Amino acid sequence: MDALENGGLSPESIDAAFDEIRKDDLDWSAGRCFAYVFSAGEDVGAVAKRAYTAFMTENALDPTSFPSLVRMENEVVQIAAELAHGDAAVGNFTSGGTESILLAVKTARDHGRAERGIERANIVVPDSVHPAFHKAAHYFGLDVTSVPVRKDFRADPAAMAAAIDENTVLVVGSAPSYAQGVIDPIPELAAAAADRGTLMHVDACVGGFFLPFLEQAGHAVPAFDFRVPGVTSMSLDLHKHGYCPKGASIVMYSDPDLRRYQLFSHTRWAGYGITNATVQSSRGGASVAAAWAVLRYIGADRYRKLQTEVRACVLDLCNGVNAIDGLHVLGEPDGSLLAFSSDSLDVFSLVDAMREKKWYIQPQFGHDHVPKSVHLTVTPINVPHRDAFLADLAQCVAELRVSTSQDSPPADPMAAMAAAFVSGQLSIPDAVSAIGADPARTAGDSAAINRVLDALPAEHAEAVLREYFHQMYASS
Ligand SMILES: Cc1ncc(COP(=O)(O)O)c(C=O)c1O
Numbered sequence: 001m002d003a004l005e006n007g008g009l010s011p012e013s014i015d016a017a018f019d020e021i022r023k024d025d026l027d028w029s030a031g032r033c034f035a036y037v038f039s040a041g042e043d044v045g046a047v048a049k050r051a052y053t054a055f056m057t058e059n060a061l062d063p064t065s066f067p068s069l070v071r072m073e074n075e076v077v078q079i080a081a082e083l084a085h086g087d088a089a090v091g092n093f094t095s096g097g098t099e100s101i102l103l104a105v106k107t108a109r110d111h112g113r114a115e116r117g118i119e120r121a122n123i124v125v126p127d128s129v130h131p132a133f134h135k136a137a138h139y140f141g142l143d144v145t146s147v148p149v150r151k152d153f154r155a156d157p158a159a160m161a162a163a164i165d166e167n168t169v170l171v172v173g174s175a176p177s178y179a180q181g182v183i184d185p186i187p188e189l190a191a192a193a194a195d196r197g198t199l200m201h202v203d204a205c206v207g208g209f210f211l212p213f214l215e216q217a218g219h220a221v222p223a224f225d226f227r228v229p230g231v232t233s234m235s236l237d238l239h240k241h242g243y244c245p246k247g248a249s250i251v252m253y254s255d256p257d258l259r260r261y262q263l264f265s266h267t268r269w270a271g272y273g274i275t276n277a278t279v280q281s282s283r284g285g286a287s288v289a290a291a292w293a294v295l296r297y298i299g300a301d302r303y304r305k306l307q308t309e310v311r312a313c314v315l316d317l318c319n320g321v322n323a324i325d326g327l328h329v330l331g332e333p334d335g336s337l338l339a340f341s342s343d344s345l346d347v348f349s350l351v352d353a354m355r356e357k358k359w360y361i362q363p364q365f366g367h368d369h370v371p372k373s374v375h376l377t378v379t380p381i382n383v384p385h386r387d388a389f390l391a392d393l394a395q396c397v398a399e400l401r402v403s404t405s406q407d408s409p410p411a412d413p414m415a416a417m418a419a420a421f422v423s424g425q426l427s428i429p430d431a432v433s434a435i436g437a438d439p440a441r442t443a444g445d446s447a448a449i450n451r452v453l454d455a456l457p458a459e460h461a462e463a464v465l466r467e468y469f470h471q472m473y474a475s476s
Pocket residue numbers: 095096097098099130132174176177178203205206237249
């Protein structure tokens with residue numbers, strides 16, 4: 001074998017290899033990365049690591065063999081249920097927001113099938129909803145009715161109500177949405193769902209461990225949880241504002257009977273009787289142990305403090321961004337996320353300019369009436385850097401104003417180029433150089449690619465992205 005050494009490596013050479021392997025990764029620990037990583041500090045990381053390694057070998061595949069894992073899972077769900085005011089709520093620990101959402105959609109489909117005789121189910125979502133709902137529908141054979149959001153980027157309850165039909169098994173709202181960080185009008189959406197006898201899911205993957213502590217600290221938080229009549233399920237991510245290691249989320253149901261539609265069991269083989277509560281079968285104990293430990297270690301007081309500091313930082317960033325000539329925040333963010341756009345500058349070039357200054361901010365495509373924008377997820381590790389961030393942002397805006405043309409290349413050549421890429425005639429580096437970027441400077445030259453993707457019809461952009469990933473995950 002060439003790919004695997006016969007003799008194996010020493011632990012020291014593995015450490016050294018890691019240093020080399022990760023040299024191009026985002027340096028999240030410097031607090032200059034506004035996406036992907038939720039860190040509450042080194043001490044929390046150290047507690048998580050100890051707990052993670054303590055249970056990395058146990059397997060929740062058979063909970064009767066490892067009651068420790070059931071106990072920790074139930075205790076973590078109990079904490080989430082209390083935060084969400086789900087007095088009778090039951091739930092499960094999953095690998096992340098997407099798995100929680102997959103399960104909530106599958107549960108709604110099976111509930112609709114069993115209780116309402118629905119053969120081909122649909123879900124009604126605002127078009128700001130996380131793609132995990134589209135993925136769930138794609139995986140499990142449901143249709144999606146995607147309803148445009150209002151001008152304030154929140155779901156439109158009247159339009160959502162009008163979109164519900166006799167095959168609707170689930171209505172969805174976000175608390176908050178990822179892209180603009182606003183909370184949908186959950187009470188109105190839940191009332192419309194209840195009116196039509198359908199289930200209602202609140203995607204609180206981002207807000208589930210953030211908003212309750214903010215409310216407890218005295219902030220006004222729009223109603224979004226199980227206190228709202230008609231809300232039947234929720235997803236809450238521990239690996240976001242719970243500050244637990246990745247691979248940690250919770251899906252919960254207000255009515256315990258609903259959870260029965262989530263479970264899977266199989267005895268029709270000559271093996272052991274399999275019953276799975278979630279998508280995974282073999283399931284390591286590491287994530288649940290780490291989540292259990294981090295929640296308990298941080299404790300409610302520190303969560304309240306952390307989330308209050310993050311919220312104050314978000315408000316300062318919003319004010320700071322709005323004060324920069326040419327930039328404006330989209331809507332009124334309700335939690336820890338925000339997005340800003342520009343009428344006069346190419347925000348994708350701004351992302352690259354900030355990258356040159358070692359900041360990572362996330363480019364977002366435009367959709368319907370929502371312009372292309374820049375997204376920031378704010379976590380405790382970012383808080384001390386807000387002034388430095390705003391100063392560099394203002395400087396980049398000033399520099400871009402004098403240095404770049406605002407014109408995007410025309411759409412048709414880009415479509416032709418993307419089609420050539422999909423058919424294998426053009427590589428991404430060639431595509432990038434064809435529109436004037438330098439393929440050698442990969443980290444800083446995303447603007448040209450993003451302009452192409454933003455301008456393409458969605459199905460074309462999606463095909464390009466799939467092809468790009470197909471090529472990326474190739475053995476070298
Ligand atoms: C609102 C929302 N829902 C769901 C998800 C999916 O979570 P995950 O990436 O953990 O699967 C995300 C991720 O950012 C999110 O922001």
